Amino acid sequence: MARKLDSFFEPRSVAVIGATSVRHKSGNDILLNIMANNYSGELYLVNPKGGDIMGKKVYSSIGDLPEGIDMAVIILPAKLNSQAIRECAARGINAIVLAAGGFSEVDEEGQLLQAELEKAVKETGVRVIGPNTSGMTSTPHNFTSSFFPLGWIPRGNISYIAQTGNFATHTMRYITTGENFGVARVVGIGNKVDVDESDVLEYYASDPETKAIFVYLESFKSPKRFLEIARETTRRKPIILLKGGSTDGGSHAAGAHTAALASDDRIIDGALKQAGITRIYKYSLLILAAKALSAMPLPRGNRVSFLAPSGAMLVAMTDMCQKYWNLEVPALEESSRRRLQEISPPYIRMRNPVDIWASAMVNGIEFGYREGMEAVLKDPHIDAVVPIMMITDETGVPDLQFVVDLARKYPEKPIYVTFSAEKKHMDAAKAFLEPRGVPTFPMIEEPLEVLSVLAQCRKYMDRP
């Protein structure tokens, strides 16, 4: 069942209908993207003008293409799409991405065009992603249909389903330029004339390349199927979802208390919980939690230890952990506590969360953080560790290899690094740590908020 989308994610050959040599047009940017990602399958270009583009032959019509091409990306004006689908189907192409907008998302004329598309899909039996989408990316196969200038997209183990074009476009551009993690698959499902969120989820559920699934949805096309697949999948892979917008309320029977209280949001909340889907409300968590999961295992629970160079940070973060994030900041084993006390001047009472500054000042930043982190990483009551590192020229710039070493020594416990003080050292630390598998976060709330999300995923995974 799920393998039906193979042609999209593992195409051996791709036709770009509407390819062009004109720079900065979608039909050209897609070619640059395909080349930047070293796609190794056969590429066929179609444009009525014929000729060649970048030294590649251009077919002047879909009808001229050879038989047996796996997939087509159609970048044509909206009104030409249903005819193009039929022509592709006639050449035996069964998987099609439709890039054009201008369908039901705009006006009545667009709705009519979309109805025509639906008819063409039904009559030909092809699978279609879109329209109104930048399509999909599949890094294990070095392929993207995105027409937004992206360059090379690093391979990773996170997959996205997005009811928005921006994941395969500018959000991906941020991830590829601003972060150090990669993706496995990305699909912008667009107007969902055929392939919908459930089809893609089903593919990801059995996809060995996908370790965690992130979803942005504004509506469900097949809600029950989506939940059914999710319910089983979330026992093996986290699904993290941001639901945007709300659909029309008031469709429930009037007169009953139950109906009056049955807001979409409450029902969606219950449905997602039942399926073990972790709901988030912040867009940035679609990126931050993905970064954390890319590098580190899912935490085994919600018990955190953090080390801070400031009493205020210890107090404020502890408050937030309890009040908003459902994270425990538990007491440590006596042996861990004793070790912390050993590395600190006696006037600081060491416990969890860890006031590390006096130790770091007396013994050096590296010693203080390294020994402090190791003490809590060893502690059986702790599931994850967040050092808040204060780095300035004056107080010393440590060699952060010790953090990488600790992460390798305690591979079952996530370490998320965050910072205080000087921006240039944060940037340098990020550039050093992230490629070595330790995620960093500029703001001190972020790693804890991410832990909160992932602890919930763990809870769902461990359901009886």
Added chain:
Amino acid sequence: MTETDGNSALGQGSKTLSEFESARLLAGFGIPTAKGILAQNLEEVKKAAESIGYPVVLKACSPEVSHKTESGLVAVDLRNEADLELAFQKISGSSAAKGGGFLVQEMIKGGRELVMGMIRDPQFGPCVMFGLGGIFTEILGDVTFRPAPLSEADAAEMMREIKGNKILDAVRGMPAVDADSLIQCLMAVGRIGMEREEIEAIDVNPLIIQGSKPVAVDALVILK
């Protein structure tokens, strides 16, 4: 309450079931309901009260009347025949009573009122609601939903999920709510949603905790 299948009583052209019919439907799915007997006149009302045992509740019973308390069509905690007769005169004399007879009900006592219900959602199908009952349903809106059918774990999660979940613990000398009984009630409401297509929505409010056991005291069943 007789344990007959609610089928024969269902419908009869009205958009809601009477309280008596509603209770019978719930009982048919295994939900504990307050004992109740339908009566047409004072004689029958007295006989019913005798058989149930005082104190009792007397209610006008008609599918058209859904907000009975507000309309003065409910008298509670009637401790003897004199109380009952007085209440009967008042209710039968009210213009709001529409001739569906009278329901004599066992007086369920308990300090804790919960609510459960079912609606059909256009996306997710039948969904079960659970939360704080009585007047707090409207005031606090402390409720949670799950699509049916419910697993035991779903029902147990719903109970933990409401903000006022401490109401289910041992509080103020009252025993903890029998979680299994409550789970069975919630699952049963989900089953009604799954099996009875003709039912659009259900309100059970209040679901009173008597001792440690939930008992459906007032139910409204809305038909499609």
